[in-house]
Amino acid sequence: MILGHTIKDYKRENLLHDVITGIIIMAVSIPISMGYSQIAGLPAVYGLYGSVFPIILFALFSTSPQFIFGVDAAPAALVGSALLGMNIQSGSKEALAVVPVITFFVALWLLAFYLMHAGKLVNYISAPVMGGFITGICSTIILMQVPKLMGGTAGTGELLELLEHIEKTAEQINLPSLILGILSLVVLLAAKKIMPKFPMAVVMMAAGAVLTQVLPMKEWGIKTLDAVAPGLPKWSFPNLMLIPMDEVVTISLSVAVVIMAETLLAENNFAQKNGYRINDNQELLAFAVGNLVAALTGCCPINGSVSRTAMGEQYQGKTQLMSIVAGLSMILLLLFGTGFIGYLPVPVLTAIVISALLGATEFELAVKLWKVSRTECFIFWGAFIGVLLLGTINGVLIGIILSFAEMVIRSSKPASCFLGIQPGHKHFRDLAESRQIHEIEGVLIYRFSSNLFFANAGVLQQDIEQELERRGNIKAVILDASGIGSMDITAADRIEILYKSLKEQGIRFYITEHIADLNEQMRKLGIGYLIEEGCVRRTIYIALKDMGIKRPYPLEGGVDNEERSASRKRVDNRMQEFVWAFGSDTEDQIERQIAQQIKQLKQNGDVEKLLHGSWSHMEAFDEDEWLEHLEEHLKEIVNISGKDERTLAARFEEHRREIHERIMKEHPELAQRFKERRHRLDEHLKERRPEVYDLVVSLRELEKRKDME
Template identity: 80%
Template sequence: MKLANITLAPTIRKYNKENLVHDVITGLIIMAVSIPISMGYAQIAGLPAVYGLYGSVFPILLFALFSTSPQFVFGVDAAPAALVGSALLGMNIEGGSKEALAVVPVLTFFVAVWLFAFYLMHAGKLVNYISEPVMGGFITGICTTIILMQVPKLMGGSAGTGEFLELAEHIIKAVRQFNMPSLVLGSVSLVILLVAKKLVPKFPMAVVLMVLGAVLTNMLPMTAWGIKTLDAVEPGLPKWNIPDFTVVPIREVITISLSVAVVIMAETLLAENNFAQKNRYRINDNQEILAFAAGNMAAAFTGCCPINGSVSRTAMGEQYQGKTQVMSIVAGLSMLILLLCGTGFIGYLPIPVLTAIVISALLGATEFHLAAKLWKVSRTEFFIFAGAFVGVLFLGTINGVLIGIILSFSEMIIRSSKPARGFLGIQPGHRHFRDLNESSQIHAIKDVLIYRFSSNLFFANVQVLQQDIEDALEQKKDTKAVILDASGIGSMDITAAERLGNLYASLKAQGVRFYITEHIAGLNEQMRKLGLGYLIREGCVRRTTHIALKDMGINRPYPLEDGVDNEERSASRKRVDNRVQEFVWAFGSNSEDEIEKQIARQIEQLKKSGDMEKLLHGSWSHMDAFDEDEWLEHLEEHLKEIVNISGKDERTLAARLEEHRQEVHDRIAQEHPELAQRFKERRHRLDEHLKERRPDVYELVISLRDNKKKEE
């Protein structure tokens, strides 16, 4: 399997220097807020807190190298950490133990392998089937979950874990034991951030608050007041090691790592696409999966837990106008410098201040405004949003996504089963068919039902089509034809094809003609494969509704019901209705073979009836002029066979066919002079074709033409 084309550092190429200041400041802020988040999630995953900082260096740098998203940030995050932590508990491994330090990198390695497999399988295309309400509900659910996790830290407690019920229980406990100085410091910081976001959105208030927090810790007895600060970390970089694959059964690791990889792919891709749509740029879903795999492989070799896209840090980057992955590179390199020579600073950062910064960013990433909009314009899509939101909040990330997808597909099926449809007519003096319900001036064509169905035809909605037509026939007993305007039908399934065949048989038994018109040529191929090719062969499938009416002998101006006058009101020249050959449109690359088959059937009919007129047109009466000319050319190839059956003189019959072809040419030259040259060039190609297949007939035809010229 070949790897797709990969572009390295796509968001940094042709870098605009004007973005540098914003990217650097944003990168520093992301590094700072990553410290408490990463350390906390590393502990949830069963690792020492410092591994959260290790996971914020090389994985972020590698992700930035491959990612096509200019603003998304990678890092140690909630969902993968919680899954790994619960997996360790299931294996009876104590968090922070030597065994945990050995097992977690193995899990991370196989997560990276799964993600690389997803990249090879182009699994990123699955995101195309997830609607905006699902994305909005999903991202809002994640943001709300993380906010609820962080709330206890504002009050001096620890971060919560789990879904809504567990988080609510943890918040209640934190309220009972809250620390007033922590609550005041955190609340004041949050208010300042929210006000600054409104008044001075471009000002890096988060950096100012972190510096002020460190100064206050150094000047005031913060610890004595019960205000927690981050734990001090020993300086030094992570060591690169190959994971020990013997510490845990591979079968168990593969199962656990698959679920983690699916969560990382689904959660991160959904969030990335959400930010991309909101900020009007495009990402390469498949290369993003490769970026996930690269970041997690780096995490595995540095002993870290699986790494995920971070909504909170991305929201922070968006707030402070980070424009490219330079901000991720700055965040990774500044974390590296911090680990080497600045870990002492970490111990001075107050947790309530950092928590307020995270919550402020997450509040800006929620999409409750989308829910309010959906409530006004589409209650169905609102409930899809709510389903994804509640699913994430109460059942976790992957279940929330699954609920949203199920709701989306259910809504799509329900909508497709009740498509836009209606019966068509014409406004007197006009030529275009329009919905009868559109205006009282639109009238149905006498004795004809024209029915438009605007949806792909499948098992869930074909009954609607059949019922509509049957109900209309009950009301109009004198109906002579039903024309299905299939311009909105792009495909049909086998159930729909069977029902359509039954409808045709029922109409035929009642003496009512049936046509399918206006659809794309590809639908004809589907119908042939589904066993409806006989409708095409019998002339029931026509390119336009006008041609179908003409086939019935109904010409413009069409007679309308109730004797309504429909005289043409324009003196403009007759419009060209048949610029495209119908046979090519209907049968595609098989058009020549199909003409031959139809002529063979007509020759068999000639043996029985002796009717030469039917032979000239076949079941496709009122053909396009180009089609008619080609039909006659094919008949010339069968000249000797027709002579033997009919008993007519060969030269007389050839002259009759040539005379008919000349009539077609004259009609084209008179009605549509702009097509005459094209018709002449095509006639030459057909002659060459005849010369190649039947040189004897060709010589006869040429001699007839020469004699005609001499007579003129």
């Protein structure tokens, strides 16, 4: 729980800000909660009840230091419309009994989402979607509040309904109410610019209460909040049999999805903006606990509040202590201060809400996106307009669809380039970087920097084929797949088509530089034979070496490429390429290939071919392990070839010495590592084939005596 951490490491300099902000949030929650409670079909006082225990319980479980929970627009509107669909009159005894049942099932759904770890779904929603969503929510709530400035009631629904309600309210506008509301808004916005740390909202509420006392506000038609009876909410378990199960499950599911999507999106938006992280799944548990308490106290479903959170941010609330203060302050108000509520002018409170919401909009993000990425800018406006026109959930869905569409479009145009080498240097670089970088003669090296799937596989094939036409006289194509982490079956088919096409033209094809997991994917997708045929190599250097091209590489146009000093050479066999290529299947793959070689031995009797394996041009460490596996089949090879067992074992040891000498010559720094690895392989052979191990050891002892003589 974040509260325990907050108290344990609490910074005393935050205390004043948290307390003041908590009181402001309590005061601002009064008109918001009372209004939305009535929209949900409950008496206004239940909005205040929803601002007590749910907000405190949410603070105990939430991982967000600043987000505020409370009665809010979207869930209230959904519940209100559900009551209309069930022919239940708003504010009736039936509504008082039914709404907590819906809230209870909302809590159960949110708990189910928590157990299913559904919070991770928010990771698939991009920043433009979040920005458009938050801006759309803020703009919707502002449009809901505008009629209250003119002396009317809050609007409901989406953009068209809200504009229609504003138009009707404007026909019966109360001028004193509008003047008071606009003056309050101007003062709040000016104070935010001039002295942002000053709690002007508290001053405005106090001033509004004083004006109600000294001026004939009611005679002028300026509305004040309705007075409520003092006392705390009563606790009771809702009667779950009041609504048919299929009906309540459907209604509560839609409300729970809205709460999850809207609140998680808003929480992550504030978290990214202020540089902290939240636990999305833990937040779902906090939502569930808050709504469970709301159900037990007779309230409508509770949601995360963007307007109250924006207010908390404006007045520098730092921790969930402000939520605790807000909840406790509401208790004191319900017990001792309900008379004060009747003195608060609605236009002043509405101006406070609008001021906070204007600060939470992210139109500046849209301006930034327009300069950086027009596509992402359109996604922002798509989410924004979707929320305004179609509501919260549809707006989120539109934004997600646009995000995925943008991802597919971006992936279909991946970064790619053709590589060459600068004379005297060892690294392959983009040919477009400099005129000093040249292509290797007869070799086309192509880097593809994206996961390979149906939308971009054709780009890879097309780029390579067009470059082949341009250059001509190409002997090999090397694909630098360092940027490819995965491929789908369509991409695998394209790779196979490309490989067969190149093979028909007498052009060799290599895939290099990728992670080992891609090899496993290739095997599953049916193109694992490319690995067995030696077309998949660990590095570009090894692929070139396999073709017989060594440093200094010959460059196109006869450009001189002088070799660098030996100390600067790249060691290209620092790990076993066979193990890299076949991963956990290495042992079985070696055994399968040896079995195939032994089968061929029965036909051609060529023992020497066994020593080098069927996988073309193995590196030294791979050859050594191949020999170790061959030694386990020594008796079988003897029976097939008819050769003497000792003679064959001696040939294996001779080949091993050749490998060791090659390593000493080319890469002396790896010689000790080779010895250590040889010891491990010997132990393995001793365990698996002790009789062969004894024969090999006797041959080595004999060789040592000869060397001493």
